[in-house]
Amino acid sequence: MNGKSTDILIVEDNANDALLTIRSLKEHNLANNIVHVRDGQEALDYLFAKGAYSDRDPLNLPKAILLDLKLPKLDGLQVLARIRDDERMKCVPVVIFTSSQEEGDLVKSYKLGANSYIVKPVEFESFTAAIKQMGLYWLLLNKLPVQNAKP
């Protein structure tokens, strides 16, 4: 993982959901370098190269962040707020990937600067279809400023 640029950062506390997500991404050859963190604090440590990730190059930013809302320690909205608060990370696309269909969560997420909001489908086919489309769009189609995608 070191040295290579990260394609996508998955922030997900549910191991099953993470496994299904990673499986779908790989099945469709959408990402090679996938990083998975399990709570909000670990996500920030990774992004800001702190704690367990202090030896990581903080300039190596992921092409997209797939962020669950309900997380241990810091929740998804708090993580989002910290990301958007950092000048360097303002442009990193953040896709909210959650079970919540609550209007309140939707509104708060977009207001904090989320780029997309996807409700996790229960049916597996729908789920993999959603991951596929998300990957195609944010990892392949979407164009980012040069400084973001720099090794």
Place this chain on the structure above:
Amino acid sequence: MSKQHNSSLAIQDENLALRVRLAEAEQTLEAIRSGRVDALVASVNGEERIFTLEGEDRSYRILIEAMQQGALITSTSGLILYANHSFAEMLKAPLEKVIGSLVSDWIAPQSQDVLTSLLHLTPGAKQNSELLLKGIDNTEVPVLLSAGKQRLNEGSDQLWMAVTDLSEVIERKIKDAKALAQISADKKLAASALQTLNYTRSLIEASLDPLVAINPDGKITDVNEATVKITGRLRSELIGVDFSSYFTDSDAARSVYKQVFEEGFVKDFPLTIRSSDGHVTDVLYNASLYRDKNGQVMGVFAAARDITERKKAEMIASRLAAIVESSDDAILGLQLDGTITSWNHGAEHLFGYSACEMMGASNLKLIPQEYHAEEHHILEKIGRGGSVLHKDTERLTKQGVRIHVSLTASPIKNAVGQVIGVSKVAHDISERKNAEAEILKLNSELEQRVKERTLALTVSEERLRMAALSADIGIWDWDLESNKVSWDKLMFSIYGIPESGNSVIRYEDWKSHVHPDDVEKQESLLLQIIEKQGHQQREFRIIRDSDHAIRIIRASDAAIIGEDGKTIRIVGINVDTTEAMEMLQEIRNLNASLKRRAEELEASVKELDAFSYSVSHDLRAPLRAIDGFSRIVEEDYAPKLDDEGRRLIGVIRGEAHRMGRLIDDLLAFSRLGRLKVEPVTIDMGMMAQEVFHELVAQEPGRTIHLNLHPIPPALGTEAMIRQLWVNLIGNAVKFTMNREVAEIEIGVMPGEEAEHGDELNKGERVEKTYFIRDNGAGFDMRYVDKLFGVFQRLHSKEEFPGTGVGLALVQRIVNRHGGRIWAKGEVDKGATFFFTIPDNE
């Protein structure tokens, strides 16, 4: 003469009043003489100044000014400090020249000696002298001068002088002297003619006038009976005594005696006889010498005439005349035929005619035609000796104006009591009459207004009383002066006291019923309103007399202000608010518990929120795992699975999907309860049409007919109403799936048909009732109660898929809009759903 006047009671009264005034005037004169009236002169810086009498002394001055006698006050050096007009007139000099001059300037040279003696009188002494005044034109005026000296308070002396003009008296004396000379000659003849002394004697004795014979030595030689009477002494006591000792002024008497000897007679000389008991009698003395046959003087024969009565009568008559003349009332004298014989100033003023015009004219000139008969009666009555007192009648003035007069008429009688004329006094009462008429008019107006006002007050008071009675308001009225409090019926009942007879209690009675802890504050509040006035409200507790219960009283007070601006009464009301306060407390308690309940509810709603949040997250994640890993097993281990294995995995995945939908619907249902209703006007027809097309698009190959009647718009929350149509039309589409041609009808019920069973009062409110009918599977009306329950299904999921939440959701939407929903159906004959959305929600 007095007899002529005393016939009328009125005139007698006036006489009396006059006498009193006369007495007062005499006192005043004496006061001025004695120097007690000190406003006349004052010493300023050693100089004597004259001050006129003004202010309260003015009346005395007028009196002095009105005297016919001259009056003056001088200093001991003879400087005239004050003189009246009469004195100035005697001198024919203007008053201002007289005052401030020396009195000696006005005395003839031959009388200066007399003046000198007067100026040297000892204080307190008086002296009468005859002397000659010298007028400004040097004419000489004989006068009788009475003078006296008074010592003033500050120790200086002052002289007062009263001067009587004797010119006329002396003229008459001269005339009479000539006549007496004649008489005297006649007497001589008579004396010789009359032989008997007895005759003369009896004549002398019969005389009412005191007669005295005096010898040349001045000793009395003979008196008659009248002299005995007037002197109060016996004949023997009188004879041989010096005659002058019987007069108050012996010197004057002697000088008269001397005069007789010098001139042969004296005529009407005024002297005053003092009797043994001190009684004095004013007399006029007439005396002449009598001689013997040889012409030798034998003595003086003197006759005195008592003039007391005459003096008084003259004085009264002149006073009366003055009064008549100065009266504002018209006073006139008439003959019995109505001819006017006298006419005063008042008559001139009142009637406008002068005396010249009216003297000798008929009284009828003044009397309006219709009163002529009355006048005739009056004159007739007076003729019989009667009189008329204060008769209100009318008269005509010269200008022809009618005036109201109060008329008093009395007879004028001659000496023998015969009525010879009429005196009339007419008092102008026009103003009084007008005032009376005005007062009468005002009175009647006032009475009318009082009547109206009383009626209005009675009505409004009655109304107020009824209102107070029905509102359980007790009324009280505290009179501060008597400290009594009037209570109405309700006050007694509020305080639980038996009603007293007069409905009056004492202030202390009230106070004794006030709760001891509240007394002080209530009394201070009452004192406050007495002082500050206006009105106020109070609340206090009382201990009710009947059951000793503590009651809460609300009171209002208002101050009533008296003419002097001070509070005279406090009126107010009492209301027993105990029950109201208890009810209020109960309401407060209820409110508090309601608030608690609401808070509890809010808390449980929040809990439910948290619950649905966790449901949406936590329940779906395992489902997704079940489904996902079942699929992975299917894909990754396909070669190892037989058909049964694959079928079972299919079952696992199907159930997981169904549970996912259940959770979704349940969340939608709970979310609906938390959504706000924000009504807008919704075109129900268009919305139903749109929803129908969306749903039908998902059912390819089916024939579904929609019969959409024109339906009115509704006021509702758009998202909710759309969900309502989705669920209802969706149900219709679903339950007609076994029909070759599905028929769906949407419309509104006309009027009363729409009413649902007995739950509603028909006609109470007419609502639009929307309906949707289908020709589908229908339902058994026995289970209609379960139709709208959550997770309640009347069909198996194998027959018709569904979670059993759809109709519950529809009912919830309708309820949130304040409407109702109900259904009719029959198995295999289709179903009809009815719902209302009120406009006023």
